[in-house]
Amino acid sequence: MGEFELIRRCFMQEQTGAGVINGIGDDCAVLEVPPGQQLVVSIDTLVEGVHFLPGTAPAQLAERLVGAAVSDLAAMAATPAWITLAVTLPQADETWLLAFSRALSQRCSELGIALVGGDTTRGPVCVLSAQVHGLVPNGQAWLRSGAVPGDRILVTGSLGDSRGGLETLLQPLPVSAEPEAVEQLRQRFYRPEPRLELAQSLREHVHAAIDISDGLLGDLGHILEASGVGARLEVDQLPVSFALQQLYPQQVQDWALAGGEDFELCLAVPAAQLSSCLDTAQALGIRLTDVGEITADTGLQVLQAGTTVLGDLPGSWDHFRSEDE
């Protein structure tokens, strides 16, 4: 079976979705953006041996790829619309491709995003790029640049779990590790859960937003830089899971601050909207935590029990710099 036939079999089924005039199978997909909506787009890549371990199950890769990419749409308060894929593989393994495409289709369906195009090529290692396309009412996309002094800093979910999940894959488990906790952290690593519904519900209340892919410190730093402001972060307020505390009590704080790849949202919200935002999150059953304040003084202060924690906090996730990618 050649490339064309394989791709057709794996990816060309059930390719329908709102605004899809013409999906996979032509030189381009033809898409329709509804009046009054802007298009938001983002591209993300996963590389074998860098972002995932060789031998990772294709279904887990598909879920991680789509979840991480769609999280960028959540960070703009956008509604997912369409996704395209560039898949580079050492060989055209039918079993792998079928498992990957089945999980991809399932996860895309759950997240309301339609696969509309792709390119499959051969290469020495697996490299997966996904471009996501979302829609947002004109002028309502969240940017990083809108934070103002006095805004509260909110984060969704819990932080550091994905880094903990990775640790369970890289190192022998702690002797006291509970299997459910291990599984929970691994799921957080493999299956990012974009905070779409919450983002859409809070769309009008948020000054600035980013998704936490490089670690809270690094990503909050991007908001501060883009907005020309600073922040005070209360380290004791950071939301962490029982699972992470159970398995890695020594690393909880570092990983919550800079573990990376949690794909939670970090929001800057006017103080007057804080309780309304918290209520909305509670109604949706999503944890949303106030972890600090935007300040007029630039720079990022991390406080613990009222004291500034100085210096040696781990840096953000940097694909060309960090040692532990």
Added chain:
Amino acid sequence: MGEFELIRRCFMQEQTGAGVINGIGDDCAVLEVPPGQQLVVSIDTLVEGVHFLPGTAPAQLAERLVGAAVSDLAAMAATPAWITLAVTLPQADETWLLAFSRALSQRCSELGIALVGGDTTRGPVCVLSAQVHGLVPNGQAWLRSGAVPGDRILVTGSLGDSRGGLETLLQPLPVSAEPEAVEQLRQRFYRPEPRLELAQSLREHVHAAIDISDGLLGDLGHILEASGVGARLEVDQLPVSFALQQLYPQQVQDWALAGGEDFELCLAVPAAQLSSCLDTAQALGIRLTDVGEITADTGLQVLQAGTTVLGDLPGSWDHFRSEDE
């Protein structure tokens, strides 16, 4: 210099373009599709050692990546709008990135497409994916599926040159090779010229279209399959360059039929529009050649001097099957 700073320096300058509300530097770009226009998108990948030789100059890679990707927009009769990039590299080499991004910026500017986003990651070999976004008036995108019996089959430019250019890089040059001919074929390999202006000028006259990336036989085959028709191709009519004839007289026919990566257009045009289309092309100074006819009988017949050429023609470019990728 870390990833963020490097990317900023290389890719974040002069990122403006029509419809770009917010370009590089946020979780997503924010884009505006004008009323009455549809969005067309396509993603393409180049892999080191598969689509280009290790050590290829970064400027040549940038030109090839952008040209090949934008060619898919020409094949839809679309106007280029925006491009995003996923760049995987063994290391963050500043010299490489600066040369790549400078050539990229130059070529994007020439083709009228704005860089609006990207992702840069580390990996064992260079893998480059580009997603292009174009605009086309509602309902006017060219598809592969509109060919009808009696349509003339037209191709732009000359065929087989890119394959010839690759040969000059892979094998010792023929003893009689003229340097200008070598250079001309290499340019055709490294620097695809999307037929944007011609496509936009012929937009209303064309029944079906594809760009020739896999070779004429393979790509015309896609039109036939999508349209449920067949074709007769006159091999003596295929447009070939003097340079290709000078360097590789024995391979001209095979490479014109199945060399791949020419990024010319193959069009199915109503016979009544033929002379008007040829006139338009002549006025634009672009070679456009009538090479055959769409037939009601399915299947692709290749004729030479009135006789059907049987059997052993080379197959189309297939990244997972061919031996010479």
